[in-house]
Amino acid sequence: MAEVNELVKSLSQKHGKERGSLLPILQGITEIEKSLSAEIMIEVARELNISTAEVYGTASFYSFLDTEPRGEFIIRVCKTISCDMKGKRQIVKTLEDLLKIKVGETTHNKKFTLLETNCLGWCHKAPAMLINDEVYTDLDDNKVKKIIRKYRSK
Amino acid sequence: MPNDSLKRVDFIFDKDYNCKEVLYDAFKLTRDEIVEEIIKSGLRGRGGAGFYTGVKWKYAKEEQADEKVVICNADEGEPGTFKDRAILEEVPTKVLAGMALCAKVIGAKKGFIYLRGEYNYLKPKLEQEINKFTDILRSELNFDFTINIFSGAGAYVCGEETALLNSMEGLRGEPRNKPPYPTHFGLLGKPTVVNNVETLVYAVMVFKIGAENFKNIGIQGSSGSKLFSVSGDTPKSGIYELEFGMKVSDFVNEFGDGDAKAVQVGGASGFCVPRKSFDKTTIGYQGKLKGNSLPTGGSMMIFNSSRSMYNVLHNYLEFFVEESCGQCVPCRIGTSEYLENLLALSETMRLTSKCGLGQSVGNSFSSIVENFKEEMIY
Numbered sequence: 019m020a021e022v023n024e025l026v027k028s029l030s031q032k033h034g035k036e037r038g039s040l041l042p043i044l045q046g047i048t049e050i051e052k053s054l055s056a057e058i059m060i061e062v063a064r065e066l067n068i069s070t071a072e073v074y075g076t077a078s079f080y081s082f083l084d085t086e087p088r089g090e091f092i093i094r095v096c097k098t099i100s101c102d103m104k105g106k107r108q109i110v111k112t113l114e115d116l117l118k119i120k121v122g123e124t125t126h127n128k129k130f131t132l133l134e135t136n137c138l139g140w141c142h143k144a145p146a147m148l149i150n151d152e153v154y155t156d157l158d159d160n161k162v163k164k165i166i167r168k169y170r171s172k
Numbered sequence: 173m174p175n176d177s178l179k180r181v182d183f184i185f186d187k188d189y190n191c192k193e194v195l196y197d198a199f200k201l202t203r204d205e206i207v208e209e210i211i212k213s214g215l216r217g218r219g220g221a222g223f224y225t226g227v228k229w230k231y232a233k234e235e236q237a238d239e240k241v242v243i244c245n246a247d248e249g250e251p252g253t254f255k256d257r258a259i260l261e262e263v264p265t266k267v268l269a270g271m272a273l274c275a276k277v278i279g280a281k282k283g284f285i286y287l288r289g290e291y292n293y294l295k296p297k298l299e300q301e302i303n304k305f306t307d308i309l310r311s312e313l314n315f316d317f318t319i320n321i322f323s324g325a326g327a328y329v330c331g332e333e334t335a336l337l338n339s340m341e342g343l344r345g346e347p348r349n350k351p352p353y354p355t356h357f358g359l360l361g362k363p364t365v366v367n368n369v370e371t372l373v374y375a376v377m378v379f380k381i382g383a384e385n386f387k388n389i390g391i392q393g394s395s396g397s398k399l400f401s402v403s404g405d406t407p408k409s410g411i412y413e414l415e416f417g418m419k420v421s422d423f424v425n426e427f428g429d430g431d432a433k434a435v436q437v438g439g440a441s442g443f444c445v446p447r448k449s450f451d452k453t454t455i456g457y458q459g460k461l462k463g464n465s466l467p468t469g470g471s472m473m474i475f476n477s478s479r480s481m482y483n484v485l486h487n488y489l490e491f492f493v494e495e496s497c498g499q500c501v502p503c504r505i506g507t508s509e510y511l512e513n514l515l516a517l518s519e520t521m522r523l524t525s526k527c528g529l530g531q532s533v534g535n536s537f538s539s540i541v542e543n544f545k546e547e548m549i550y
């Protein structure tokens with residue numbers, strides 16, 4: 019709890035306590051914690067002097083502000099049309115097989131979460147995915163295997 | 173085959189370009205003269221809606237306020253669009269110069285780049301470029317202007333300018349009713365200009381080559397060139413800068429794989445052009461064009477005959493179901509009902525939805541369903 023308090027405090031010092039700081043603060047927490055727990059949202063509400071419902075209501079609007087527990091590496095595979103046409107389904111299947119989880123799930127060791135997302139802006143190099151902030155494009159099975167191997171050893 | 177209407181140009185990514193000098197000359201003019209020059213050029217917004225940039229700046233300029241704001245819209249979420257990312261990656265200074273030009277005109281001291289969360293990786297380099305640029309502005313052009321990056325958090329609708337403002341204010345990214353327009357009541361009520369990344373670059377170009385020359389590129393009603401993001405069934409996917417006024421048939425001859433049966437222009441919220449209309453459709457804003465013309469944010473997706481248009485449509489509708497902000501009942505309920513195949517609903521949604529998301533869901537739907545009826549029976 020003390021850690022949570024400190025993180026929220028340091029972010030509000032950096033971004034300010036106005037309502038407009040809410041998103042940057044929630045993003046800062048997500049960067050470190052990977053998702054927003056009820057505890058931390060209560061703490062943010064207290065810090066900015068707004069209701070917890072406001073914090074949750076805002077956070078739940080944005081797909082990059084997760085309120086469910088997530089792994090250290092969040093994989094987001096693009097499922098929009100260009101990637102879909104260029105074999106996104108196979109990429110998801112490969113990832114599911116490698117990680118032994120389904121889309122929406124997190125591995126037991128809390129290392130990986132597998133999600134789908136909408137167009138990432140790399141349609142000319144489809145299929146594409148994000149792992150946290152890193153972009154991976156022109157994916158095929160081999161490439162995906164190599165990438166996951168790299169992250170496993172991180 | 174001669175390609176009459178397909179004119180490749182290279183303005184946006186041309187690196188042989190000194191933004192500082194262009195600004196230095198532009199800043200010798202009065203604010204009125206600058207805005208008149210932009211109006212004269214006929215430059216229209218490249219974010220999709222095609223509003224006249226000079227007119228927008230003029231509205232904001234005429235507002236009386238202590239503080240005004242310039243926002244560069246880099247939320248780029250329309251499926252099939254990836255040009256704004258490339259601009260920010262390759263020629264960021266031009267975007268910053270466009271923001272400074274706008275700030276000069278309207279009297280703003282603060283600017284923001286609303287960068288979609290998916291492009292977070294661009295942030296460190298962009299921040300460096302911003303620091304370098306604002307230092308030059310201050311020391312060499314005697315102009316105080318700060319630029320900050322605001323990161324989006326994964327919501328397509330936040331590209332809509334009023335949703336973007338709400339998002340920056342720490343609220344849910346739900347579009348507002350318009351009017352009031354952002355030029356009058358924008359970020360925290362301050363007069364605000366929101367422009368697309370590409371628009372800002374062309375604003376600088378107007379001063380580089382002159383309004384008259386700019387106007388002579390493209391066609392009447394749609395002056396200048398435009399970046400097109402080309403993807404789908406094409407051996408040449410990528411970003412191309414082309415003059416306005418090209419025919420879809422010429423485009424397909426150049427970029428198709430020889431078997432194109434449809435081109436989706438403008439992304440999921442755009443229109444589907446079937447093969448039989450390639451010849452009759454021109455790319456540009458609605459105006460003095462013969463035949464059908466399509467405004468566009470520049471997304472061009474090509475589908476060949478191996479593709480099921482039913483699957484394409486289904487993919488778009490899933491996109492809208494997820495991305496609708498849910499404020500308007502017709503859009504919230506309608507996007508999922510579309511998936512159940514309700515053509516009649518499209519007109520209601522076009523008329524009763526608050527923002528362009530709900531208003532445009534019917535575009536893809538009607539144009540795909542009407543032209544590929546036989547593929548929709550499943």
Ligand SMILES: Cc1cc2nc3c(=O)[nH]c(=O)nc-3n(C[C@H](O)[C@H](O)[C@H](O)COP(=O)(O)O)c2cc1C
Binds near residue numbers: 247328529
């Ligand atoms: C649902 C929706 C999403 C939009 N997304 C974007 C976007 O990602 N980038 C953009 O520049 N404009 C987007 N727009 C258009 C903006 O509302 C606005 O018209 C534009 O940023 C104005 O800039 P411009 O005049 O330079 O085009 C979107 C509009 C709607 C309705």
Ligand code: SF4
Binds near residue numbers: 346347497529530
């Ligand atoms: S039209 Fe749809 S996305 Fe736009 S404000 Fe209404 S519910 Fe939200």
Ligand code: FES
Binds near residue numbers: 139141144
């Ligand atoms: S459709 Fe996947 S990156 Fe655009």
